[in-house]
Amino acid sequence: MSRHSGPPGQPDQPQPAGRDAPQSTPLRKNRRRRVVLADPRGRGRVLRTIIELEEQTSVGEKLIRDLIRQQLRTGLALGGGTLLFLALLPVVFYAVPALSEVQLLGVRLPWLLLGLLPFPLCYGVGYVYRRFAERHEQDFVNSVDR
Template identity: 35%
Template structure:
């Protein structure tokens, strides 16, 4: 007594209900395959998602470079304004050397060092955030 193609006998020997077929998934014990890929795979395989992630990192690093450069240029502009528009500053002498010379010859280097330190610190933070996002942490 068959109820249709691919049907199984009813459990416990009961006859099947008329017109009904029991359907069983053929791969109930198969391994589960992850449908989604990780972000690191997306980046490695250069998919659209990976390209967006890399472009985002590059954009954040560019934004950081522009901000630090603008800050450095603003500090140099302030030094120039001090030399240009404060006439008494032109008359100052430190160990016989005019103060504007010392400011431009020596005083700019701490500004350069501070700008570089801030840039490296912020760039490292951007890269760590990107790495955490890619690694899924």
């Protein structure tokens, strides 16, 4: 009976030569290669920071609190500025009555500015805030990975 490596019913396949089989080719010494998948330097600090974030130590809480504070400051600046601008429009129209008489396309300026302007303005401010928030979060991740 012959030895084969396949399942029953399939033809025999050649077996690799054993250690005691004579080799016809001269022996080549295989050189060891070192494979480096990541730079080990600086990795301990990153892991320590991640552990501090996960375990909610005082350092991790301070990092998170700083990120939240930075995003809150950005939101208050953008949202507060937009709200202030929209709240001052009626005051401007009251203080300068000539502006309230201006017409564009047959519609008075206060109706256009107070009725149509807030929607694209709020959309634009939301878009800008999202970009700032993503930038703050990316800066946070970069500072943790450093």
